[in-house]
Amino acid sequence: MTARIVRRLFATVAVMxxxxxxxxxxxxxxxxxxxxxxxxxxxxxxxxxxxHERLGLDEPFLVRFGGWLWAxxxxxxxxxxxxxxxxxxxxAQRVEPTVSLTLSTLVVAILIAVPLxxxxxxxxxxxxxxxxxxxxxxxxSVPVFVIAYALILSFAVELDWLPVQGYSNLHDGLWEWLRHxxxxxxxxxTVYVALIARMTRASMLxxxxxDYIRTASAKGLAPNQVLIRHALKNAAIPVITIIGxxxxxxxxxxxxxxxxxxLPGIGRLTVDAILRRDYPIIQGVILIFSAVYVLVNLAVxxxxxxxxxxxxx
Amino acid sequence: xxxxxxxxxxxxxxxxxxxxxxxxxxxxxxPTALIGGAILIVMIAMAIFAPWLHTIDxxxxxxxxxxxxxxxxxxxxxxxxxxxxxxxxxxxxxxxLVVGLAVALLSTLLGLAIGLVTGYLRQLDAxxxxxxxxxxxxxxVLLAIALMALTKASMGNVIVAITLAEVPRVVRLVRSLVxxxxxxxxxxxxxxxxxxxxxxxxxHILPNIVAPLLVQGTYVxxxxxxxxxxxxxxxxxxxxxxxxxxxxxxxxRSLVQIASYLIIFPGICLSLTxxxxxxxxxxxxxxxxxxxxxxx
Numbered sequence: 001m002t003a004r005i006v007r008r009l010f011a012t013v014a015v016m017x018x019x020x021x022x023x024x025x026x027x028x029x030x031x032x033x034x035x036x037x038x039x040x041x042x043x044x045x046x047x048x049x050x051x052h053e054r055l056g057l058d059e060p061f062l063v064r065f066g067g068w069l070w071a072x073x074x075x076x077x078x079x080x081x082x083x084x085x086x087x088x089x090x091x092a093q094r095v096e097p098t099v100s101l102t103l104s105t106l107v108v109a110i111l112i113a114v115p116l117x118x119x120x121x122x123x124x125x126x127x128x129x130x131x132x133x134x135x136x137x138x139x140x141s142v143p144v145f146v147i148a149y150a151l152i153l154s155f156a157v158e159l160d161w162l163p164v165q166g167y168s169n170l171h172d173g174l175w176e177w178l179r180h181x182x183x184x185x186x187x188x189x190t191v192y193v194a195l196i197a198r199m200t201r202a203s204m205l206x207x208x209x210x211d212y213i214r215t216a217s218a219k220g221l222a223p224n225q226v227l228i229r230h231a232l233k234n235a236a237i238p239v240i241t242i243i244g245x246x247x248x249x250x251x252x253x254x255x256x257x258x259x260x261x262x263l264p265g266i267g268r269l270t271v272d273a274i275l276r277r278d279y280p281i282i283q284g285v286i287l288i289f290s291a292v293y294v295l296v297n298l299a300v301x302x303x304x305x306x307x308x309x310x311x312x313x
Numbered sequence: 314x315x316x317x318x319x320x321x322x323x324x325x326x327x328x329x330x331x332x333x334x335x336x337x338x339x340x341x342x343x344p345t346a347l348i349g350g351a352i353l354i355v356m357i358a359m360a361i362f363a364p365w366l367h368t369i370d371x372x373x374x375x376x377x378x379x380x381x382x383x384x385x386x387x388x389x390x391x392x393x394x395x396x397x398x399x400x401x402x403x404x405x406x407x408x409x410l411v412v413g414l415a416v417a418l419l420s421t422l423l424g425l426a427i428g429l430v431t432g433y434l435r436q437l438d439a440x441x442x443x444x445x446x447x448x449x450x451x452x453x454v455l456l457a458i459a460l461m462a463l464t465k466a467s468m469g470n471v472i473v474a475i476t477l478a479e480v481p482r483v484v485r486l487v488r489s490l491v492x493x494x495x496x497x498x499x500x501x502x503x504x505x506x507x508x509x510x511x512x513x514x515x516x517h518i519l520p521n522i523v524a525p526l527l528v529q530g531t532y533v534x535x536x537x538x539x540x541x542x543x544x545x546x547x548x549x550x551x552x553x554x555x556x557x558x559x560x561x562x563x564x565x566r567s568l569v570q571i572a573s574y575l576i577i578f579p580g581i582c583l584s585l586t587x588x589x590x591x592x593x594x595x596x597x598x599x600x601x602x603x604x605x606x607x608x609x
Contacts (some may be wrong), residue, residue, distance in 0.1 A: 018447025026459050034463050095364065137345075141588035145540045145546055145562065146580035153573050164570065205598045252454030255541055260566075274462050282462050290451045 005302070012298050019290045020072065023283050024065055027055065038081065038277040054081060055279070071306060077284035082276045087284035097167045098265035101188065101257065102250050104181050109189040110197065110243060114232075116193070117239075122169060122227055124205060132197060144253045148187035148260040164264025165262040180263075188257045192246050199242040203235035210234075212295020236307040244300035251289045315492060336600045341348040342501055342590020358581075360406040367607035368400035369483030371556045382574060389578040392561070394567060401556040402579050407424045408468065408557035409538045409586055416537035420479040421530040425522065427480070428487025429514055433496065442488070454479035454540055461549040468551050473535045486529055491524050524601040535587045558583040 027034050034167070035051040052058075056064045071078070077087035119130040156164040162183050168176035207213065208231055216226045255267035262268070264286055273281035318460065340346050374394045383390040389398035433439045448456065453475075460474035494500060495518070503513050544550030553560060558579040565575035594604025 015450050018443055021452050021457065023449055026463060037463060037465065072602075085448070085474045113321065121360065137591055138588065141583040141591050142354045142534065143542055143587070145543070145578075146576075146584055149569055149573075149580060151560075152569060153577075157570055179455050215320045237371060248452035252543070255454070255458075256546065259547055270458070272459060274547060274549045279462060282459055286451060286455050286459055287457055295451060 008298065008301060012294060015294055016291060019047050019103045019294070020069060020287065021065070023286050023290075024068055026052060027057075027063075027279065027283075028061055030039045031055075034279070038279055041124050045313045050100065051081065054079070059283060068310070069139050072287070073253055075288065076150075078280040080273075080278050080281050082128045082278045090281060091284060091288060094264060094269045095167065096265075097258065097263045098254055098267060100170065100177070101184055101263060101265065102254055105185040105189040105192065108158045108185060109192040111188075113193040113196035113238075114239065117197040118204055118227060120201040121204030121208060122223075124201075129201075132201070134195040138197045139190045140264060142190070144187055144191065144256050145260050147190050148257060149186055151183045152260070163241060165260075167261075167263045180261075184261045186261060187260070189252065191249055191253065195246050195249065195281060196239065196243060200235070203238040204231055207235040233307060237304055238302050239309065240303060243283075244297045251293060316378045338600070340596055340600070343596045343599055345592045346599075349589040349592025349596065352585060352595060356406055356586050356589065357410060360410050363403045364408065366403055368403050369397050371396060371401040372554065373397075382572070390482055390572065392565060392575055398561065398575060399576060401561055402558065402582050404556050405558040405579060405588065406582065406586070408539060408555060409583060411536040412468065412472055412475065412541040412551075412588065413534040413586075416479060416532045417534035419472065420483050420533055420537075421526050424480050424483025425487055425526060425563075428484045429491060429522075430487045431517065432468055432491025432518075433486070433514065435509065438485045438488075441484075445484050448478075449485070451478075451534075454543055457535045457540055457544060458547070458549050461544055465466070466550065466552040466605070468555065471541055471550055474544075475528045475540050476596060478530040478540070479533050479537065483529060483533065486525065487522060490525060493606040494518050494521055528534055528594055528601060531597060533591055535590040535594065536589050538583070543571070 033048070034120075035048045035055065035057055039047045039051055056067070063219050068078075075088060077091070080087055080090055081087065083090065120129045125128050152164055155162050159307075163180055166180055168180045170177045212224060213231055216230045217223070221230075254265065255270055256267045257263070258267035259271050266288075270282060270285045273285070339390065350523060355564075356537060374396060375391065376394070378387070378391050379393055381391045387397050389402055392398055392401070429439065431438045451459075455469075456478040457474040459479060461470060464470045464474075500517050503517055508516075514563055539549055542559035545557050547564045548563065550559055551557045553564070561579040562576050565572065569576055
């Protein structure tokens with residue numbers, strides 16, 4: 001079992017190495033002079049030369065990659081071109097809003113989506129099922145910023161119940177913090193709820209067709225008990241998997257949501273970095289988000305043991 | 314089932330292929346797929362015939378007519394430069410549809426090529442799949458952002474960036490299909506009778522991949538449209554001189570409280586188009602994979 005876990009960890013390290021390599025080599029693979037693009041249209045030759053030096057575009061590829069990787073392993077993501085501050089510091093300053101937004105969305109979305117999916121599967125074919133499934137198709141189709149603006153226009157501008165934009169730190173009061181997160185979380189969570197609900201329903205329908213469910217019902221267990229204890233637990237693995245994979249949606253959605261709601265998080269940092277062509281920040285953000293994504297999915301893999309004792313690591 | 318066996322000769326008499334019959338049946342069972350197809354056709358027609366749909370030059374600036382709400386003369390209102398939002402929204406359909414279709418086509422073709430080869434050549438498989446795993450660990454919008462940040466904003470670059478971000482998922486699908494198909498008895502029989510590898514791939518493997526790939530292509534199209542809009546919205550997409558739905562919304566970001574129509578109309582267009590593509594995809598999936606149809 002330990003050997004399996006160790007092997008899985010090694011695979012994770014390998015994937016992260018590939019990610020690091022890809023993120024680093026993007027700078028080299030893009031046609032044209034990235035320094036000229038980063039410097040912008042009004043840059044002087046001196047500016048371009050400075051960026052060349054900063055990004056090490058004149059040195060051999062492997063030398064630069066080695067140096068960059070070594071620094072990365074020591075927690076150094078480089079220096080921002082625009083502000084001259086360490087990228088790690090810039091990201092650290094922005095962590096709270098992003099973590100608040102994504103975590104609250106994650107928790108609320110799971111709490112809504114799983115019961116919805118279970119209900120839709122239990123009442124398969126009824127209007128309830130069809131409503132949930134229609135909602136799910138809609139959730140996939142309406143982009144996060146369209147939902148965000150619809151929410152702002154109705155609940156913040158028209159009804160004036162919630163703030164239009166902005167963020168309030170957690171240590172400035174729980175209620176204010178929560179009030180500023182409600183609309184962003186709904187906007188960000190819609191597609192995630194759609195995804196999880198759909199998978200929960202599909203997985204539950206598979207399990208509900210199994211013999212042991214009929215046995216459980218036949219021996220007189222209450223329908224809810226059958227649904228939760230026998231069906232849901234056995235239907236859990238695909239659901240957990242999609243929850244892990246959906247984190248990618250949360251991450252890219254967070255960038256957009258933070259832009260719409262003016263939340264001073266990592267997403268906002270990224271968008272500002274794009275406008276300023278501050279490539280070290282973009283690199284750093286991609287690396288960190290990808291690492292989070294990989295680690296979440298590692299945790300998901302390891303959690304299979306809990307839901308299905310037949311799986312052994 | 315007796316009814317199907319009875320129905321079969323009639324269908325052959327009409328010389329309708331089984332795939333077409335399944336499509337027709339699925340569309341009958343899911344009228345939503347038909348609605349999706351209809352919306353999509355309207356959108357495509359709108360994109361093609363944009364200049365004749367009572368539009369004016371979407372880039373033409375009228376400083377005196379700034380921020381006019383929707384009226385009889387400008388149906389969707391005018392933006393902060395006095396440009397006609399209706400014309401911009403109609404022309405915007407071109408960007409979304411071209412990007413969506415181009416990405417769907419390119420990424421399925423590229424994914425098909427890589428997936429076929431890696432599914433068959435074990436030596437290559439390990440290396441390529443590790444690279445694909447790495448690429449898939451980067452959320453696709455982020456990968457597209459990284460690529461766009463390094464190139465000049467243009468529609469071609471947007472298409473390339475989104476394609477590169479979507480390809481790994483297609484490769485994974487094709488490879489897994491190839492891995493199952495190559496164990497099929499008819500493939501073994503083909504090998505035993507001395508069929509060459511390229512011929513096996515083209516004649517025996519490829520036809521069985523087309524259907525699932527078509528469905529995947531539809532979903533890629535929908536997600537590429539959303540990604541394009543996201544890229545444009547955060548300033549890493551199509552250049553500002555091309556009116557795309559994402560651009561229109563991005564330019565109006567700070568005006569949402571005073572001129573909400575600037576956001577609402579392009580938002581509805583985009584959502585409706587993606588919805589149409591997804592509905593069509595669901596219908597096709599049901600038609601081509603009856604087993605999945607019951608579940609999803």
